[in-house]
């Protein structure tokens with residue numbers, strides 16, 4: 001079954017679930033929030049930007065960085081984890097920005113997105129832009145480049161997200177907002193210290209065999225077959241590989257959220273599999289999408305560009 005729904009950015013957050021209206025209470029279990037226990041409109045009603053990424057420490061560091069970038073009072077060091085009651089995900093807010101971790105892979109981001117999208121709906125948020133800021137493996141581009149995704153594709157290079165629902169395969173479109181991608185590319189001129197480009201992002205279910213790596217605990221193919229596959233991906237327009245973008249694009253699109261994926265590349269997969277860059281270099285790499293998104297949010301809020309900024313990082317790295 002193919003399910004397509006036109007993208008509708010800019011308005012309310014749409015919930016595509018007729019059962020939700022008849023529920024007296026909605027418990028967002030993995031976020032440790034709920035409609036009876038929390039005043040969601042008061043807590044989140046004015047959120048305009050949601051940024052998501054795999055690591056809890058990175059998303060805390062991003063919230064602290066944004067706090068400074070927005071010129072808000074205080075150092076931002078004391079921002080509290082809104083989901084502290086659970087250790088599944090971490091969530092921080094500063095001004096109109098919400099920063100949330102999603103763990104690794106499609107099942108993990110998908111659970112978080114179900115609950116986050118319901119949260120934004122219950123909170124009556126409008127005109128929300130959501131951006132995944134992540135890490136990835138590059139294809140034929142310099143390590144440290146930032147890729148803004150135009151289309152998320154699966155491991156067969158198709159722009160689709162397949163999910164088994166009640167035993168049937170449901171296919172969802174993974175188109176992202178082209179205007180938003182172009183707007184982000186324009187903002188990259190404010191952070192010229194690293195290359196930023198637009199390209200397809202391939203999303204896989206695994207970091208090792210699923211991404212054509214030869215260095216996992218299992219490997220069922222030769223190094224020639226691996227290179228042939230990665231080159232085919234490159235020819236299909238893929239510039240980076242990660243593990244969440246198809247589910248993210250499909251869910252946000254269906255729920256009327258304007259969405260983008262912005263990932264730094266940690267290596268060029270045409271040159272190897274192991275991530276060999278020193279931790280210090282990787283820390284600086286993972287700040288790059290943060291710096292671009294800060295420039296974008298500042299521009300959207302009508303704030304002047306800051307002189308050369310540096311993103312913050314967690315001590316743990318990517």
Ligand SMILES: O=P(O)(O)O[C@@H]1C[C@H](O)[C@@H](CO)O1
Pocket residue numbers: 053054055103104105133134135136207242243244318
């Ligand atoms: O957002 P992050 O950097 O966590 O995402 C990528 C994709 C996988 O979840 C993970 C693999 O190392 O990094």
Ligand SMILES: O=c1cc[nH]c(=O)[nH]1
Pocket residue numbers: 135136137138207211241242243266
């Ligand atoms: O190669 C990489 C690097 C980061 N994340 C991925 O999914 N793949």
